[in-house]
Amino acid sequence: MSKKLAAEFFGTFWLVFGGCGTAVLAAGFPQLGVGFVGVALAFGLTVVTMAYAVGGISGGHFNPAISFGVAIAGRLSWAELIPYWVSQVVGGTAGAAVLYVIASGAPDFVAGKFASNGYGALSPGHYSMLAALVAETTLTAAFLIVVLGSTSKTAPSGFAPLAIGLTLTVIHLISIPVTNTSVNPARSTAAALFAQTDALGQLWLFWVAPLAGAALGALIWKSLIETKAA
Template sequence: MASNLQKWSAELVGTFWLTFGGCGSAVLAAAFPQVGIGLLGVSLAFGLTVVTGAYALGPISGGHFNPAVSVGLAVAGRFPAAQLPGYILAQVLGAIAAAALLYVVASGQAGALMGDLATNGFGAHSPGRYSMTAALVVEVVLTAVFLVVILGATAPKAAAGFGGLAIGLCLTLIHLISIPVTNTSVNPARSTGPALFGPAIALEQLWLFWLAPMAGAVLGALLYQGLLADAPEA
């Protein structure tokens, strides 16, 4: 059985990979004219980080890589609430390390235009100039759906071995929907790392990308447990 240090390390590495791989695809590849992977490529990159991380590190820590996921799993009774502080701290540190490294790499190009460093935002900082209300709604709803998929894909009766794939594809779809609205968070750690190295407005708006995913995760967990989960056998 993995120790707490191993679990925290796995969460740190997994969240680092999610942030560096997903945000890196947006900052480095999507902005490079000769590559131009676009919205579809960035969405797929985020999904692939979760798929690869889940299969590599899931056996150690459960493969959360997201404070909202950890909270949602705790609400659903799938994760001990006492372990939340260690997991969340590891996740945030992993995202910060990834954003710092991405900043170093991106600034290594002569005349580099750092842009927003894949930060999340609403209003003037939204890719499509969507309002705060629109951002709040999309982040809550999509995080709730994400938790429902996670809980369903990892339920005892789910097809064994396919949970990571279903979760990664769900995250890909989430990005396809919400990149124009908020640049897609559904993950407070992923939002925190880039915000520390991006424009000041990203840090000012960071509160929404903690509040909305956490609320969505709780909503999704309650929805699944209340309506979708199998009733305990007598």
């Protein structure tokens, strides 16, 4: 169990450090940075790389919503769920802390949003709370279906990390303007802790919506897709 939790810690650390790090350090630097497309790719690539590196140990969730959906689908014991969540949140927070130390070394550093998620005034496109709720729920459900499908016995062997990472990239391309993309409560918590905004006050949505979406995705998989695959 300790190896599984360590794998989830390091995987979530890398996801937050790599994904949020790209957003904070490189998205707009100097004036022609990587942009939101680069940030989307960074998040997808962090999942691909760590899924190949440690996914065989823990399942490569790096996300409390994914762990929740996988538990509903019967592929993770409920006894392991809370320890997974703790490791993911702590790992993500550690990644954000290291990023903060690096980013604050710039002479004109201001934490600002610090790649945090939000709605209303904290949404990149000033989308409403309802829009954020629907987007995060829907996209997490789709994400969970891809995770379960690509790791099922009928899926081609060895391609799951690519499918999952590419899906996360597409999710970011869709929803960066809406919420700055969460679909991951650990990532949202980690960034909100260092943001100089009301991100912590809005954090509830980025737990509720991804968990609801994960449950929805797991139920869709179990009732419609898994039955047909069997």
